Amino acid sequence: MNRRLKGIRRTGIKNKDTMNLRVNVFYFGIFLLFCTIIIRLAILQFVEGPGLKDLETIRxxxxxxxxxxxxxxxxxxxxxxxxxxxxxxxxxxxxxxxxxxxxxxxxxxxxxxxxxxxxxxxxxxxxxxxxxxxxxxxxxxxxxxxxxxxxxxxxxxxxxxxxxxxxxxxxxxxxxxxxxxxxxxxxxxxxxxxxxxxxxxxxxxxxxxxxxxxxxxxxxxxxxxxxxxxxxxxxxxxxxxxxxxxxxxxxxxxxxxxxxxxxxxxxxxxxxxxxxxxxxxxxxTIHKDIQVAAQQAIVDQLQWLRTHPVSGKLHPSAQTGYAVALEVDTGNVVAMASIPDYDPNVWEHGSDDWSTVLNHYRNGTISPYSSGRSGNKLESLVLLGSTIKPLTVLIGLNEKLFGPNDYYNDQGAAFFGKDNSKVRNARGRAFGALNARKAIEHSSNAFMVDWIGEKLYTKYGSQSIEVWDKYMKDFGLGVLTQSGLPYEHVGTIEYKNIEQAGSYLAAMAYASFGQSGKYTTLQLAQYASTLANRGERIKPQLVSKIEDQNGQVIKEYKREVLNTVVFSEQYWEEVIAGMNTQGLRAFDDFKFDFARKTGTSEQDIYVDGQRKRLENGVFIAFAPREKPKLAVAVVIPEGGYGSQSAAPVARKIFDAYDEVYGLDGSPKLLKE
The missing domain is CATH 3.90.1310.10 (Penicillin-binding protein 2a (Domain 2))
Known part of the structure; x- marks a missing residue:
């Protein structure tokens, strides 16, 4: 009996202890729950509160x-x-x-x-x-x-x-x-x-x-x-x-x-x-008067080429033209003409002839795409032709391939390679004894091939292509001009296509007289200004400043030198003196001495399996020759000789600039 009572007593005590433990655990759980709620409320109020308030505002x-x-x-x-x-x-x-x-x-x-x-x-x-x-x-x-x-x-x-x-x-x-x-x-x-x-x-x-x-x-x-x-x-x-x-x-x-x-x-x-x-x-930096003069000059010249015989024939396929005028001292682009053009108000008001608009709504002076095509579908990028020759001679002089007083006997053609490939001068003319200056003036292909293309290959072998390429890019040919315009084309470098040329020697020969690289008109203008600046390649500036609505200047754009090529001053004198193409009727009464180089680049197309050779007019110039103010480049695809197709456009651009700003620094409009 006593044992039984003791057992019951022990069991009761044990159950009581268990109950107390459960109650304590329950209250402790409640305590933790309230602590968690209090902490969470504090976080909501003091930490997340501002963010939630912003979120509420946003909503x-x-x-x-x-x-x-x-x-x-x-x-x-x-x-x-x-x-x-x-x-x-x-x-x-x-x-x-x-x-x-x-x-x-x-x-x-x-x-x-x-x-x-x-x-x-x-x-x-x-x-x-x-x-x-x-x-x-x-x-x-x-x-x-x-x-x-x-x-x-x-x-x-x-x-x-x-x-x-x-x-x-x-x-x-x-x-x-x-x-x-x-x-x-x-x-x-x-x-x-x-x-x-x-x-x-x-x-x-x-x-x-x-x-x-x-x-x-x-x-x-x-x-x-x-x-x-x-x-x-x-x-x-x-x-x-x-x-x-x-x-x-x-x-x-x-x-x-x-x-x-x-x-x-x-x-x-x-x-x-x-x-x-x-x-x-x-x-x-574009000036309306100079720009309109450039545009009209191209339109008039294209019409003239289609209706008046040049070198004994009409040029009905001359339907596009491009020109850039760039100040030598500032880099300011005062004219940038791409013809045909269109009325840009069509983007606001619509057009009944979108197909025509879309053929030439892009800028042909910087890109060949949607920027007009000549009658035989040639784009705005054409081979340089003889306009490369001032740079070719500079390279020859700088590489010591010949000296300023050395003379080459021009017999009208040059021969190179194992197959004795032949390159003739224009019309097969033989000029006799030529130094560097006269080789540029007479535009001797033979001089360029024999004394620069072949000699540079002899000096450097297969590396001559890279040497040539470095010079080209230093003068802005084959690189972006850094104008900042969207969709600017870098140009087409053909002298690196050895398979197409046939050999490294052939590639150098054709490159030497301008038949292995196609570049934009803006690149040509920058190249001309680099010659005028004697090795300083400057950035083409299309904007002079940014202003707010009160006329306060926010930002200004100044002359910017991209790179400098150092040559002997004697070499510069020889080359710039050689940029003296004769027989330019468009400049007969031009009162300024100016440096110029014409170019007629040849381009082959195939019609019904038959090869057809087309001639593109190219022209670069800067004026005056001493203390130059303006550089101009003009391209007329399928226009024939550059002296007769592109040069007249350049003359009208120089005249327009002279009226507005003055090639001698004295605007003619103010004088009048």
Whole structure:
């Protein structure tokens, strides 16, 4: 009995201990739970609170973007070449639910009344020549059932408001809830078609994502915090020329409406508007008078070549022409002409002949693509022809292949290689004894092949190609000019194609007189200016400065030397003196002594299996010969001899520059 009582007593004590343990564990768990809740609340309030507050604000306020207003592109004379025209548009933000829901149906009568009032005002103060808006038109634009845009987004009712319409709605704003007059813009280009391919054009952002620049901006949009820098899908952006090159400067910042929104995505309060900021103005170095003169000179010369025999024949396939004029001392490009051109306002207003526009809307002075083709489909990149010879002779002198006073006996042709390949002078003329200077003046192919091409190969063997290539690139041939223009072509180097040439010797022979490299007109102009600057290759500048709308200078662009080639001063004297092509009728009465070199590059095509040899006119020059001011390069595909096709264009460009700025530093217009 006693044993049994003792067992029961021990069991009771044990159960009591277990119960106490469970109660303690329970209370301890409750304590931990409350501690966790308190800590979490503290974190929410003091750590995550500001972020959650911002998130709440973002959820409650929507930013509706308004397109930015682009700055202008202004030429060196102050003429606007590209500019934005300001227009006013009427927008409405829906402050109530007017949809087909039960609540919306009750409010619909208010929307109809508002639409009726708006139509009445627009018809009273709008342009009488413009089609009148109807109540149905306005109701459709209001998009009451959110078919085209979210409930909070402003709806555009009418664009291009008259001054009277703007004044009325601004004065009676309180009478029309949700109404806003918003500034918009359209892009216009100078009607005289001034350097249109250089200026460029605009395209909607949504259609530019294949361009690296805008693909990156599209990705950046997703994390952009500043609503003024957000790109909208329908915003117009530059896709070529200066419009693209200076996109960020020209764009400015878009405005936006800050719209309070309720959980149903409807406006919940009064929207506020942040106006767009106008972009900066870009001052280009292009001068309208010189540019128009260059364009017209090419048009006139092409017409002349097609209607007047040159060297005994017409040139009906001469249908394109390209010219660049670049200041030697500053690097400023004063003219950049690519013909045919077009009216760039088609990008804003449309065209009935897009196929023609798309054939030459790109800049042929920097690229062969979509920039016009001659009658036999030759592009804007042509072989240099004899314009390479000043550099060829410089290389020969610098490599000590001959001296300034050494004479070569020109018999009218040069022979090279095991197969005794023959290169003749133009018309097979034999010039007799020639030194370096006279070899350039008479444009002797034989001299170039025998004394430079073959001798350079003898000195360096297969490495002669790399030696030649280094010289070419030092003078801007086969490298980008660094102008900054989009889509600039590097040129086509053919002298490295040994298989095509047949041997390293043949490659050097053909390269020596300009038959192994195709380059852009801008590269030719930079090459000419490098000769004029005696070895300094300068960057072509297309913009002089960036200004804000008050005329304050934001950034200036100065002369920039890209690289310098050092040669003996005696060599420079010989070569520049040799740039003295005779028989240029276009320059008969030109009052300045000037350095020049004509070129006639030959190019073979095949028609029905038959080889046809075409001649392209090329010309480079700088004036005056001493203290040069302007370098000019002209290319006329299928124009025949450069002296008769390209040189007359250059003469008119020099004359235009002399009128505006003065080749001697004294503008002729001011004198008059």
């Amino acid at each position: 409650q306020v929507k930013n509706y973007p308004l397109e930015p207003v682009r700055g202008s592109i202004i030429d060196a004379s102050g003429t606007r070449l590209a500019y934005s025209t300001s227009t006013q548009a009427l927008y409405i933000t829906l402050l109530k639910d007017y949809s087909s829901s039960d609540i919306g149906k009750k409010n619909r009568i208010e929307a109809e009344k508002l639409a009726t009032e708006i139509v009445k005002v627009l018809n009273q103060y709008g342009r009488p020549t413009v089609d009148k808006l109807t109540i149905e038109d306005v109701m459709k634009s209001m998009d009451l059932d959110y078919k085209m845009q979210p409930g909070y987004a402003p709806r555009r009712i009418k664009a291009n408001l008259t001054a009277r319409e703007v004044a009325y709605f601004m004065e009676h704003k309180s009478k029309y809830p949700g109404i806003e007059v918003v500034e918009e813009s359209g892009r216009q280009y100078n009607p005289d078609k001034v350097a249109v391919q250089t200026i460029g054009y605009l395209k909607e952002f949504q259609g530019t994502k294949e361009i690296k620049k805008y693909k990156e901006l599209d990705a950046k949009n997703k994390t952009q915090k500043d609503p003024g820098l957000m790109y909208t899908e329908r915003e117009k952006v530059g896709v070529d020329g200066l419009e693209m090159m200076f996109q960020e400067m020209l764009r400015g910042k878009n405005g936006y409406m800050r719209i309070p929104v309720n959980p149903r995505n409807m406006v919940d309060g009064v929207p506020t508007m942040i106006s767009p900021e106008i972009g900066y103005n870009v001052r280009t």
